[in-house]
Amino acid sequence: GDSVTQMEGPVTLSEEAFLTINCTYTATGYPSLFWYVQYPGEGLQLLLKATKADDKGSNKGFEATYRKETTSFHLEKGSVQVSDSAVYFCALRSLSGYSTLTFGKGTMLLVSP
Amino acid sequence: EAGVAQSPRYKIIEKRQSVAFWCNPISGHATLYWYQQILGQGPKLLIQFQNNGVVDDSQLPKDRFSAERLKGVDSTLKIQPAKLEDSAVYLCASSPPLGRGGSYEQYFGPGTRLTVT
Numbered sequence: 001g002d003s004v005t006q007m008e009g010p011v012t013l014s015e016e017a018f019l020t021i022n023c024t025y026t027a028t029g030y031p032s033l034f035w036y037v038q039y040p041g042e043g044l045q046l047l048l049k050a051t052k053a054d055d056k057g058s059n060k061g062f063e064a065t066y067r068k069e070t071t072s073f074h075l076e077k078g079s080v081q082v083s084d085s086a087v088y089f090c091a092l093r094s095l096s097g098y099s100t101l102t103f104g105k106g107t108m109l110l111v112s113p
Numbered sequence: 114e115a116g117v118a119q120s121p122r123y124k125i126i127e128k129r130q131s132v133a134f135w136c137n138p139i140s141g142h143a144t145l146y147w148y149q150q151i152l153g154q155g156p157k158l159l160i161q162f163q164n165n166g167v168v169d170d171s172q173l174p175k176d177r178f179s180a181e182r183l184k185g186v187d188s189t190l191k192i193q194p195a196k197l198e199d200s201a202v203y204l205c206a207s208s209p210p211l212g213r214g215g216s217y218e219q220y221f222g223p224g225t226r227l228t229v230t
Contacts, residue, residue, distance in 0.1 A: 004155070036221075043117070043204060043221035044156070089155050100169060101219060103155030 002027045006090050006104035013080055013111050021075040021107045023064075023090035031092040033057075033066055033073040034101070038087045047075075047088070085111045115139065117222035119205050125228045131193035134225045138186070138207030145182055146219060147190050148204040156204055162188065195229045202226050 007022040025031065032051045036044040048057030053068035064075045073090060090104040118137040126132050138145050143164050148156035159178065161169040164185040173180070177196070182188040192199055206219040 041223070043223045044206075045221070046218055049218075091155070100158055100161065101156075103157075105153065105155050 002031070002092060002094050002102040004090050004092055004102055004104035006088075006107050009087075009106075009108040011107060011109050013109070015082055015111055015113050016079045017111075019075070019077040019080045019084075019109065021088055021090075021109070023073045023075065023104060025071050025073065025090075025092050027071075027092055027094050027102075029095050030068070031094045033064070034091040034093070035062070035064055035073070035075050036089040036091060036103075038089065038106070040086070044089065080109070080111045082111045082113055085109055117205055117207055117220055119203075119222040119225055121225055122223065123226045123228075125230065126195055128197055128229050129194040131191065132195055132227065133189050133191045134203050134205075134227075136188045136190070136205030136222060138188070138205070139209075139220055141209060142207035142220070143185070143210040144208045145188050146206040146208075147180055147188070148206065150202040150204055150224070152201070159190070192227075195227075197229050200227055200229045 003026045005024050034049045035047040037047045038044050047062055048059040050057040050066035053066055056065045062077045064073050066073055087106045087108050089106045091101045093101050120135050124132055145162045147159045149159050150156040159173045160180045162182040165182055178192055180190045202224040204224045205222045208219045
């Protein structure tokens with residue numbers, strides 16, 4: 001079945017540091033890929049997405065590129081802020097089924113001033 | 114526009130008791146999802162509705178969990194009787210119909226944190 005593997009956290013960074021959170025997936029065909037963010041006490045929010053190979057999703061300074069050859073969708077940001085502290089979830093939506101999302105376990109990011 | 118609403122936000126019950134959660138999706142969203150998010154894990158789909166009908170409930174523990182979506186709008190998720198392992202955050206999400214420019218994007222509510230003691 002479909003699965004998503006994320007690097008374990010927490011990831012602890014100083015403000016303005018470079019961020020990478022690794023995400024790899026297993027799925028049949030060509031799924032759509034997503035990054036969701038969950039701030040403390042809130043629901044998940046879509047951060048960015050990519051629907052086909054080589055697509056780059058971007059939002060709020062975050063980027064991720066759909067790499068079919070390595071089945072990866074790593075999240076990056078050039079300069080993190082304290083306000084980026086949250087849990088980040090990588091997810092895929094297979095083309096089969098009814099738009100069901102399969103999530104990774106999440107990676108907590110802690111940014112200190 | 115208003116987001117997905119859920120209530121209550123927090124609930125503490127003893128094992129073997131029953132509990133119900135309520136969700137009001139974004140207006141006009143045809144598809145509604147219930148997820149279970151256990152601490153330290155990603156959300157897991159329990160059930161998906163398309164309007165009034167169930168399209169996927171393969172991961173719903175039907176011996177104790179039930180869900181309904183009357184009139185294709187609000188939904189309730191019930192657990193009866195609860196077990197310790199049901200302690201989790203229960204997330205509701207909705208997505209618009211594809212015919213109206215929808216893109217399968219799911220919009221999540223804030224969740225209900227359930228603690229079973």
